[in-house]
Amino acid sequence: MRIDLHTHSTASDGTDSPAELVRNAAASGLDVVALTDHDTTRGHAEAIAAASEGLTLVTGAELSCRLDGVSMHMLAYLFDPEEPALLAERELVRDDRVPRAKGMIAKLNELGVPVTWEQVARIAGDGSVGRPHVATALVELGVVPTVSDAFTGDWLADGARAYVPKHETDPFEAIRLVKAAGGVTVFAHPAAVKRGRTVPESAIAKLAEAGLDGIEVDHMDHDAATRERLRGLAADVGLLTTGSSDYHGSRKTCVLGEYTTDPEVYGEITRRATGAFPVPGAGGHRA
Numbered sequence: 001m002r003i004d005l006h007t008h009s010t011a012s013d014g015t016d017s018p019a020e021l022v023r024n025a026a027a028s029g030l031d032v033v034a035l036t037d038h039d040t041t042r043g044h045a046e047a048i049a050a051a052s053e054g055l056t057l058v059t060g061a062e063l064s065c066r067l068d069g070v071s072m073h074m075l076a077y078l079f080d081p082e083e084p085a086l087l088a089e090r091e092l093v094r095d096d097r098v099p100r101a102k103g104m105i106a107k108l109n110e111l112g113v114p115v116t117w118e119q120v121a122r123i124a125g126d127g128s129v130g131r132p133h134v135a136t137a138l139v140e141l142g143v144v145p146t147v148s149d150a151f152t153g154d155w156l157a158d159g160a161r162a163y164v165p166k167h168e169t170d171p172f173e174a175i176r177l178v179k180a181a182g183g184v185t186v187f188a189h190p191a192a193v194k195r196g197r198t199v200p201e202s203a204i205a206k207l208a209e210a211g212l213d214g215i216e217v218d219h220m221d222h223d224a225a226t227r228e229r230l231r232g233l234a235a236d237v238g239l240l241t242t243g244s245s246d247y248h249g250s251r252k253t254c255v256l257g258e259y260t261t262d263p264e265v266y267g268e269i270t271r272r273a274t275g276a277f278p279v280p281g282a283g284g285h286r287a
Contacts, residue, residue, distance in 0.1 A: 079183025182275020
């Protein structure tokens with residue numbers, strides 16, 4: 001089985017619609033794909049409707065968290081999307097995205113970059129607006145050559161000249177909320193130092209004690225030595241280890257199935273979940 005547990009659609013900051021994403025996942029030879037848009041489940045219904053026979057869809061989300069001033073992302077799988085407390089927290093995070101984006105635009109304007117809210121809103125479309133949309137605007141304006149080049153100290157990285165913080169959930173609270181909604185939690189790309197500051201490994205041990213289920217080890221932002229170190233840490237504190245592409249369509253260079261999750265780990269994730277269940281494709285339809 002080929003299992004990719006971290007992808008994004010136009011419901012957040014990917015460039016594939018949810019229907020296109022599941023069709024591309026099937027075409028890439030995946031057996032299981034998780035749709036984990038940022039702080040939203042809006043793409044789930046479309047993805048479920050379009051999933052073809054032979055592809056299983058895992059519903060999820062990537063939750064924006066912050067620990068001791070350091071931004072981090074928590075992958076949440078197979079939770080009840082209507083559970084009131086987790087739903088309210090996701091809405092709080094999403095509602096802060098528009099004023100945050102407008103704040104970044106204002107800072108960029110002060111730096112002489114003629115980006116506008118209208119441009120960023122067009123790029124975001126119906127998705128939850130975020131830094132990648134602002135970064136895409138910088139690419140369109142010729143300020144940087146690629147989206148990745150916008151995530152530096154000069155522009156949009158944490159603490160950079162045009163950075164604006166947003167509401168982010170305490171990860172211990174995120175674990176509690178996801179568990180209460182019947183879901184499973186995996187710390188996304190925990191050692192992605194190219195994105196900025198990362199939480200110390202001692203904090204990962206504390207998160208494990210609080211109920212964290214796993215860490216994402218095999219990821220494009222982790223080199224071989226980092227993956228080996230994280231695997232050892234996971235073994236020491238009893239965490240599952242996953243692998244995934246963090247696919248964003250054309251917005252990033254990664255491809256579906258670039259890294260995958262062991263079928264036994266996937267099986268354990270599904271066994272632990274009680275809020276929702278993987279959805280086998282029923283033939284899908286063409287959008």
